[in-house]
Amino acid sequence: MRATRRLAAILAADVVGYSRLMGADEEGTLDRLKAHRQELVDPKIEEHRGRIVKTTGDGLLVEFASAVDAVRCAAEIQRGMLDRDAVTSAYRRIVFRIGINAGDIIIDGGDIFGDGVNIAARLEGLAEPGGVYVSAAVHDQVRDKLAYSFEDLGEKTVKNIARPVRVHALSARAVATLPAIALPRRSRSAPLGLAARVAGLLGGGRRARSHSASPVDTEATDGAVPTASNADSGAAAIVPKPPALSIVVLPLTNLSNDPEHEYFVDGITDDLTTDLSRISGSFVIARNTAFTYKGKSVDVKQLGRMLNVRYVLEGSVRRAGEQVSVNVQLIDAGSGAHAWASRFETDRASLPEARDEITGRLARTLNVELLSAAGRRIEQDRLADPDARDLVMRGWALYYRPYSAAARDEARRAFEKALALDPESVDARVGIARILVSNLADGWSRAPAQEADQAEQLLQEALERDMNRADAHAAMGLLRRVQNRLTESRIEYEAAIAFDRNDAQALRGMALTLLHLGEPEAAIPHVEKSIRLNPHDPNIHVAYRVLGSCHALLLQLDEAIEVLRKARAASPKLYFVYVHLAGALGLRGDIDEAKAMLAEGIKLNPELNSIARLRASVPYLTYPKYLALREKTLEVGLRLAGMQDV
Incomplete structure (x- = not known):
């Protein structure tokens, strides 16, 4: 009897680390996987006219008549999973990897066989967690029909397939940039998994945490969070419980x-x-x-x-x-x-x-x-090669020295040697990029355009290897701010903070980006947490300046002046600290002191002696919302202190 054949697009998916998840929490994992299937995966397959051929404990095989339907379904499932499991700890999170192939298949009853199926399974095995890998046959059919950013990974040799398979990847990072997927609400009567029930029993006196909280509002503190004004003053009026x-x-x-x-x-x-x-x-x-x-x-x-x-x-x-x-x-x-x-x-x-x-x-x-x-x-x-890792450690030791061009150059050489010894090193890439971007931000770059391109390439390569690197996202956030791409800067800093909520530099960077987007109120919690995490930072003046500027734009002048005076005390030779302090003092009516602070600032940088030159000195001070706030607050205060418009 002749076999029945047809052309089809085949989607293969499985759960990353399923054995580990089951070992850690069998009942809870099954509950969550069942909910994902019922509320997202199966409805999306049905919506895009797919047929579930078979399922295993941690995977499934799906047939589609159209490669476009298969890819769109896969991308929407992966995007939906980001939102569904956002509040689950990463160690217990259910993450799919998906592979799709288009080709000839053999039908036997309800099952399917052949190389068309086998290649899909091999692509799934190659795929990164949260991503979708497709064959060239699929990519050729969807590239002009779907606005997804695929990367050509070249030809890969896979098990039991005679010829190499050309692979195109929709990375997890690319999936995260797609529009959010509307998801049905979970039924109130849905059963809780074992882990959730145990967590409820052990919760005891610990306050429940809202899942809608912002990344900086997730500390389990029982009482007041110290403000910047008392974080390093030793004040004991309100001492929160650790x-x-x-x-x-x-x-x-x-x-x-x-x-x-x-x-x-x-x-x-x-x-x-x-x-x-x-x-x-x-x-x-x-x-x-x-x-x-x-x-x-x-x-x-x-x-x-x-x-x-x-x-x-x-x-x-x-x-x-x-x-x-x-x-x-x-x-x-x-x-x-x-x-x-x-x-x-x-x-x-x-x-x-x-x-x-x-x-x-x-x-x-x-x-x-x-x-x-x-x-x-x-x-x-x-x-990693131990000698390369040794050089990475040496590089960071040099980077954390007091700021100097010489220390950064020496650190960069250490990172570059590490990368030469271990070409796959993510740490070395991040180290080199961090130095390049810091130099760009501080005006120390010898070739700004070239070094910005080099930093971007290194960070892209680092994130391709590990998309969860908080320090890589933070460095990219700084690069985007220097490039005056503030919305993208915000996205990168959000990712950095999501992956490491205790990264004081990322929190401070996020605050500065939000400030220049014209959102000082949103910036304040981030920079205050940065100060609390790192109260003895040798560059604490940066955080104080950001916090003081936020208060000034909100016309919270007493708070602004107090914090900006701390910035001046921490680093008495920084032009921008004096200028912002002068503006805040002028607004409060302390004109004589405002004039004195402005004069001190201009001594440090005589060229920036007007409001127009001040604006032009920072390329990312262009967002209308920020400029409108600045015009009504700091610039009014600077005029009162005697600064000319041009």
Whole structure:
């Protein structure tokens, strides 16, 4: 009997990490997967005229008569999943990977077979989590009909297929830029999974957290959040209870005989700080503030009160050749008692696994979940060349020195050497790009157009390898602001903060972008949290200036002047601090002091002696909403202080 054949588009999908999800929470995973199927996946397949051929525990095979319908269905499912699972911790999130092929298939009853099906399955196996990979046959049919951004990945050799398959990718990052999908509401009577029921039982006295909260409003604080004005003044009028999972990672002590190993030890401290920031619900003090205690004897109880944190992590590193010994201890800052301590013996090549174990044990100790983004980063680190990773650590140690062109150049060379040794290094790409973009923002770039292009390419490559890198999104946000693409800057900073809510630099960058979009009220919570996370930042004047400018635009003049005076005290030789302070003082009617501050500012930068020149000095001060606010507030105050229009 002759086989029945027909041409069709085949969609193959499965759940990423299904075994891990089931092992962590079997009943809850099944509940969530069932809900996704009932409320999104199956309705979308029906809407686009697909036929579910078969399902497995974690996957499904779907037949479409049209490649356009198949691709549109896949893209809408992936986009819908972003919104549906947005409030689930990344470690427990259900994420699909999807592959689509178009070709000849064999029909046997209700089932389908043949290379057309096999290629779809192989494409699904290649696809990145949250993405859609299609064959050239599919791409040829949809490229002029669907406005999706596919990337040509070239030919790939796949198992049991005689010829290489050309692959085109709709990346997870591209999916995230698509319009939101309207989703039906989940029924109130839908059953709760085991994890949700257990969370309800264990919730105890912890206040429920609104899922609609903004990224900066998700701390589990029981009381007032300190404002910028009392964050570093020692005022005790309102002392909030430390967030449940607040922690500072003190610089680990270098016990090696060679002081040259200091950068290596500091690099481990940085890695731990970054990974602990990805513990769900954590509040981690920024690296710059933590390093102000380097080499000092610290009273952990006093430190806990000063930084308003519940835990202090401290320890030491001893390196002898390729052998590394790491000792860490977690201390309850309230009582001074040791909550946990351990020792790790490893070699330099295995250091990421040791770091993984430290953060994993901490997570279990604090009864929280590590976000999967940290796991992905550590997986990448395991594959990195140890010498390249050594250079990356050296590069960041140089970058965090006080700002200077020489330090940045030296850091850039270290990152470039790391990339030469390990061409797949995401860390090296981000490091080089961060220096290029910082130089652009600070006016230190020798070839702005060329270096902007280079930074963009490096960041695109980094995000293609790991779209969840908060530092890459933050660097891209800064680049977009320098390019006067403020809406895109905001999107990148939102992504950075979503992936690492404790990134003080990203929070400050987001605030500055929002300020220049004309949204000072929205900017204030971000910059205030940045100050609280990093109260001893050597560049704290930037955060104070942003916060003071926001208050000035909102005509909150007492607050503006108080904070701008802190900025001046932190860095007394910055032109813009004096100018903004002069504008705020002029608005409040303190004309003599306003004139004095303006005169001091112009001494620092005589060329910027008029409102027109002031505007022209910053290329991204062009958004109408911001300019309208500025004209009615700061510029009025500057005229009262004596600044001319032209």
